[in-house]
Amino acid sequence: MTDLATRYNIPGQHFWLHGPRSGPAVEFDAQTGMWSVYGYPEAHDILGDPETFSSNTLRLLPKGMVPDSEEFSMEGFITQIDPPLHGKLRKLVSSAFTRKVVADLEPRIAELTRELLDAAKERGHLELVTDLAYPLPVIVIAELLGVPTSDRDLFKQWADALFQRDAKFSLSEPAETQQMDAAIKPWKEMTAYLAAHAAERRAHPRADLITRLVEAEVDGERLPDDQVVNFAMTLLLAGHITTTMLLGNTVLCLDAFPDQQARVMADRSLVPHAIEESLRLFTPFAAVSRATRREVTVGEATIPADQMMLVWLAAANRDPRQFADPETFDLGRDPNPHVAFGRGVHFCLGAPLARLEGRVALDILLDYFGPLRAAEGVEMIPTPTMTGVRRLALA
Template identity: 40%
Template sequence: MQNQSRTFEISEIASWFGPYNVQVHDNPYPFYTYLLEQEPVRYLEWHNMWVVSRYEDVNRVLKDPLFVRENRNAMPQQQQEEQPPQSQNTPWEPVNNLLDNWMLLRDAPTHTRLRGLVSHSFTPRSMERLKQNIRSIAEHLAERMAEEEQPDLIQSFAFPLPVIVIAEMLGVPPEDREMFKEWSHTFARILEGGGDQTPDFAEQSIRAAVEITAYFRSLIAERKVSPREDMISDLLAAKEQTDALTEQELIATCVLLLVAGHETTVNLIGNTMLALLNHPEQYARLLENPTLIPSAVEEGLRYESPVQMTSRLASVDYELGGQTIRQGQVVQVMLGAANRDPAQFSNPNQFDIGRTPNRHLAFASGAHFCLGAPLARLEGEIALTAMLKHYPQMHLADAAPNWRHNVLFRGMGTMHVR
């Protein structure tokens, strides 16, 4: 059973934070139940890392500015001052030049400045302007699915929808979108960390960073000469501001928006549809009452969170759950576990599209609350509306979900339907 509680051996816990393991990761919920019930704040000696799973503790870590993203901000002041400059002459320089300029991985004031320059693109007014275009894209993709002999909801609908949307926002030509798929998947694996970093993958990562940097540098050069109505042109128009983005920051921000703007939304759409099709009574309920679509999206985010975890560093010694987290130690907060915490959600392992309240942490919280959450929600609602309209009798054709082999992001590689 999904909510069955059992004891996990040390070796099993260790394997959880290593490379993707089908037996361990395809169904993470028994492990989350174990953490929530028995070891909500657990220290892993071999990683010098803490694992935090309860909703209250996860929310606290995410909101407390004493937990930071940058290594140097977790060090004592004297140690920060003694740090040698970071060497740029390494094979990983193209990757580091992007990651070092991602707002996702920075603290204030840099994070605040980068986020502030981009945030206007995700306001309610901006979302309202995008709504009709997203509907048109979703309708076109849904209609095209009917022409396929064995429709794959991920490859034919859930993947292209957010890619087209974010590409249009950035100003990427339609003929270039297909290149983004591998680039985005590669950076999703880079974000996952050390579990699967083989020499081949290192080479792939560096090549992807070089290629995507060159691509956006060329696109930015075009927009400098011929501005259009897109995000890159808007950000370039602000170049006179004292806090304007440098070219490297602009390139890195475009890459981040591409990765974050589609990896999570593909999973949101696919995971929510999977849950609905695995719970036909909820699918029937939604068909009968489409006003529950926004609520169904929120429940999909909670029940099968697109991002399963994120990390912070303690900048001071910190007491949490009766444990002392030492300055500089990594804290891995388990979003997927927090969203199944019975202390916060009644019957947490039950999929209920009418659940209220539903204050899940799928988009994190605090200063790093997902900037693109309004866009992801809008795309999710429009996607469900299109699926219900075109395919009210949809059923799963696969015997079991084909989960992608990524520990950080939870989503399917394919999802065949009838």
């Protein structure tokens, strides 16, 4: 894998892409002030135990590191909320964002993929991210929510301002404050934009997801306005960057492992395996955070209460204790119990959509341009906790 890291200019901070790591499964990182978890069984247990490991990690950030919570806070977001409140909220949003709503999108995803690839074919070249991996999921999520796809440059500006940072997150480095401050404006704009859409749907319901969220009801309870906005915002942001990373990474994996690409070219029933194996080997959200509620022993480490933890899903997905030959992209890996979508109560709500988009788009991409070969100059997103291709032109 070291060769691949060099070949694709993968930054050093993406340590999980630089060959097998040695060292303990859990360790304290003095530079960030957080505990890092790298092992699969440890990550598996932590994600399955929200009683001990809270998702509400913002409370541990030192004062001054995050802007005033009145202005900018993730506190009310589903990913930060613990049981039992989390279960109630998840039930409500799931009643609007169902598997059927997602499954029904398949023909539209295929149509959009063909439109985008036809345009690239006409131009005679394909830069995967700009031409397919970015626009496809954004258009799909915008259409699903019911916000104008023509506003997608705006969504990109917001998503970039909120996500694409190159600084390492640290509890002890105040430099982060500046980056957070820069995120306030897009945050406010996005909140106001979605609040206006939600208010409009209350007055004039339509056949879209924002209307379904506004009308969602479980046991006589509805989502409060701010939760409709929060969830729409989560979907718009998550619907953006994640599948974009997944598609780019999958093409990179196929380029790096041509024997596996030949297999999937010859047998398209392997397309879903390619998507799962890409999620394992190039895990898009490389890490998720948790906070200890009490002193607890994880692996060999004893961690005090109220400590911030980074659970490195990307490293867990390459743990040789769980995956044989973990550095190899292997379409025959079955079962493939990767934790790229997390695990437990917070398991990714968008996993069915990401998988569907990945599967449909890869199948059509192979029809149009297979075998897929990356040209020189692949670029990765610099954000330390993300694994994703930012630029990949086909040779």
